[in-house]
Amino acid sequence: MSFFHRHRGLTPYLLLGPGIAWLAVFFVVPLGFLAYQSLQSGNFDIGYAFTWSWGNYWHAIRDYHAQFVRSLEYAGLATVLALVISYPVAYWIAFRGGRWKNLLLLFIVAPFFVTYLIRTLAWETILSDNGFVVNTLQSLHVLGPSGRLLATSAAVVTGITYNFLPFMALPLYVSLEQIDGSLIEAAEDLYASKLQAFLRVTLPLSLPGVVAGTLLTFIPAAGDFINAQLLGAPENHMIGNVIQSKFLELTDYPAAASMSFILMGGILVAVAIYARIVGTEQLTGTAA
Amino acid sequence: MSSIAVPNARERNVLAGALAFVRRHVLTVYSLLFFAYLLLPIAVVMVFSFNHPTGKFNYTWQGFTWDNWRYWDGVPGIRSAIFLSLEIGLVASLIATALGTMIALALVRYGFRGRATTNILIFLPLSTPEIVLGASLLTLFLNLSFVTFGFWTILIAHIMFCISFAVVTVKARLVGFDRHLEEAAMDLGANEWTTFRKVTLPLTAPAILAALLLCFAISIDDFVVTYFNSGSEVTFPLFVWGAARIGAPPQVNVIGTAIFIVAVTAMLFNVLYQRRREVRA
Numbered sequence: 255m256s257f258f259h260r261h262r263g264l265t266p267y268l269l270l271g272p273g274i275a276w277l278a279v280f281f282v283v284p285l286g287f288l289a290y291q292s293l294q295s296g297n298f299d300i301g302y303a304f305t306w307s308w309g310n311y312w313h314a315i316r317d318y319h320a321q322f323v324r325s326l327e328y329a330g331l332a333t334v335l336a337l338v339i340s341y342p343v344a345y346w347i348a349f350r351g352g353r354w355k356n357l358l359l360l361f362i363v364a365p366f367f368v369t370y371l372i373r374t375l376a377w378e379t380i381l382s383d384n385g386f387v388v389n390t391l392q393s394l395h396v397l398g399p400s401g402r403l404l405a406t407s408a409a410v411v412t413g414i415t416y417n418f419l420p421f422m423a424l425p426l427y428v429s430l431e432q433i434d435g436s437l438i439e440a441a442e443d444l445y446a447s448k449l450q451a452f453l454r455v456t457l458p459l460s461l462p463g464v465v466a467g468t469l470l471t472f473i474p475a476a477g478d479f480i481n482a483q484l485l486g487a488p489e490n491h492m493i494g495n496v497i498q499s500k501f502l503e504l505t506d507y508p509a510a511a512s513m514s515f516i517l518m519g520g521i522l523v524a525v526a527i528y529a530r531i532v533g534t535e536q537l538t539g540t541a542a
Numbered sequence: 543m544s545s546i547a548v549p550n551a552r553e554r555n556v557l558a559g560a561l562a563f564v565r566r567h568v569l570t571v572y573s574l575l576f577f578a579y580l581l582l583p584i585a586v587v588m589v590f591s592f593n594h595p596t597g598k599f600n601y602t603w604q605g606f607t608w609d610n611w612r613y614w615d616g617v618p619g620i621r622s623a624i625f626l627s628l629e630i631g632l633v634a635s636l637i638a639t640a641l642g643t644m645i646a647l648a649l650v651r652y653g654f655r656g657r658a659t660t661n662i663l664i665f666l667p668l669s670t671p672e673i674v675l676g677a678s679l680l681t682l683f684l685n686l687s688f689v690t691f692g693f694w695t696i697l698i699a700h701i702m703f704c705i706s707f708a709v710v711t712v713k714a715r716l717v718g719f720d721r722h723l724e725e726a727a728m729d730l731g732a733n734e735w736t737t738f739r740k741v742t743l744p745l746t747a748p749a750i751l752a753a754l755l756l757c758f759a760i761s762i763d764d765f766v767v768t769y770f771n772s773g774s775e776v777t778f779p780l781f782v783w784g785a786a787r788i789g790a791p792p793q794v795n796v797i798g799t800a801i802f803i804v805a806v807t808a809m810l811f812n813v814l815y816q817r818r819r820e821v822r823a
Contacts, residue, residue, distance in 0.1 A: 364806050494673050
């Protein structure tokens, strides 16, 4: 103990040491290796050599821009859908949940205790060609007699939306739950209509939850390949599918590594644009 | 011309009443529909765990049977996959929670150089797509010729992505923690270590337990990072992935249902326990 007393300044570093070392060695250093690999040339049989081959990046964009754009599109669409679907429910639980709040939250999280892959396979069953959803839509003539849902972009977006829903719903709930109800009452006392009170008070105050939920949904969704693999056709494949097959099936490591960095860059740009939009909105919100 | 029915006063009242009812309860109705949507796939998983498929695909309902539950490990490889997942989940969550709790203590309790960097380092793995985490770790291991893929590479990966979750969970509890309790203990003559053991640890125990459970759940469910770093070892999600390519057997649904029931029962107990405590307090 006297050691700790004499070296009190050391304690935080001793506490941090093991965990930070783990993250440094198995998270930061690997990213360095990935960057190094992305600039190599060669192939699996003759080996790879570091040659500053920036061409990997250029080739990745030239050959796979469709998959990159599709990943951002699907992820963006799924994020918006998840937001629209779960906001009313988060609102309902936060303001009307009463003593059932925790139980209702449990219901939101519960589906996610069924393994990710099994959940996605369940959607494969639900959307399958002779399943009841397709049959119903066919009898309503929404879908042609040979129309299908599986192996379409709609199926992939459905799967992504469902699989990342709690990442959206929970932050929304947390920010809505913290809102002081008397602020809304005050707005209504000052003759704001229910809609005005919502738009001017509740919505701006829940914006931190919207931002957190959007990021938590969009980032993993953009890198996903499981939904596209199980629910989509090859023409619905996302960049995750390409990276996965280049790494694990084609052993084209430099190409796969450069695509990983382009994906990260794409996400970063999308998030930066989003932050700007939301940031200015928040500014005008407080000004108004 | 007069084919448009003009509602009489009574009908109009009923109509207005129905409309008012829907307007008043629209949010409730919508929320119930939402929960139905959320639980639909789970119901499908459960129902199809009792299916008796004739071909290799478990997509259409063929008939009821208990056999899949009775012979839950009747598919080659499923048993060892489940045990590997449990083993890795257990070890990874213990180590990650220990490391994460220490980091959380340092971040909340001490001012030190490099705090901001540490916070960023904790945040980054959470905001990196899984495929990049998996791919970069794979590249590291490929470049280290002495590494063989298998149990240890999976374990290292799982600890890596669990640490940040553990830090965030424990930190949330420590921030709202009354430091006067510790000061009181010290004033009464307890040294730092005793104070930690007798005051800090018991008060943070719920958060540490929550972190453990969260890490275990994330580890046991992980597919992407494991897929990149598993070599020829097969965890349960990897087993499902392999099986899905040739048609997943109903036993997969049995295990999925079982995990679901265990997890939800545990959480239900937790919710009810908390409510009883609140009622008493």
